Amino acid sequence: MQQKHIAEVRAFNRFYTSIIGLLDRHILNSRYSLPEVRVLYELYHNENTTASDIISSLQMDKGYLSRMLQQLVRKKLVAKKISTADGRAVHLTLTPAGRKEFETLNRESDKQIQEILEKLSSGDCERMTGYMAEIRSLLTQPKTTESDGR
Amino acid sequence: MQQKHIAEVRAFNRFYTSIIGLLDRHILNSRYSLPEVRVLYELYHNENTTASDIISSLQMDKGYLSRMLQQLVRKKLVAKKISTADGRAVHLTLTPAGRKEFETLNRESDKQIQEILEKLSSGDCERMTGYMAEIRSLLTQPKTTESDGR
DNA sequence: ACAAATTAGTTGACTTTATCAACTAATTTT
DNA sequence: AAAATTAGTTGATAAAGTCAACTAATTTGT
Known part of the structure; x- marks a missing residue:
């Protein structure tokens, strides 16, 4: 009876892909691209990040990132600083303007979700977010224990 | 206490975006693009589809679709037939080869999910797919009833 | 200490993906 | 039956992403 479960997961994937697509639309209508926002997100949440860090955490091509950072620097959202410890590495930080801009985008995203939850x-809201947390936890650390008849 | 829920949904969105990204990678390594596979999916599941139908169901640019269909026809996966009822409309069908090819892709996707579920x-599998179904249903037809203190 | 190998990031060339507008031909509206 | 609309095609471009060559700094092995 596994087939039923596979079908449900795939139906969910299709469903949630379109949800995410809808939510992303809002960012695409902003002055930034999706990858740009992801980079801003990383920088906002991690002090002392290097380009390499982002490349590995976002699985991004380094040439692509390099150019994107140039733009973000040009827009005064990001500042580069060559590492004193390693002259090849570039430390990246959001400028105050960058933080402010990200916070605006962040608020907009929050609002979008809020509109859905409203x-x-x-009760349903509580339940749904509980399910989400459960799914995350199940898919993050799949326990191999509980050796029942699967 | 809504903020906590918003945060969970957003965390879930980030999480699930990367899950989907990982799953898509497998298709991207195939001989087809993601949009192509979505078109094949539509055609497989809907008899008697026109280009317009796909444009509205997949929210796709018509020029983009037109060229994509040309390729799929060249690859002998899709057949076009001008509608007898409306000489502008083109009815699209998968060729036998197209159906076969889609079924292969479909099986591969199933297998991918199966590997996760394994x-x-x-018990966890049962539970998780239950949560997924619940989330889908909650986000599809949000009941406005149950007027409790939200 | 120092040559060889590795690593961080940049740049150029290119492919893929996607958008937009102009256009043709068929159909619908008035 | 002229005017407006619709389905789909085509051309021109833009945006997104990939790949490889390259420079400069650092690390490794001897």
């Missing part, structure tokens, strides 16, 4: 009763 | 106990 359509749910508080 | 890491879960049967």
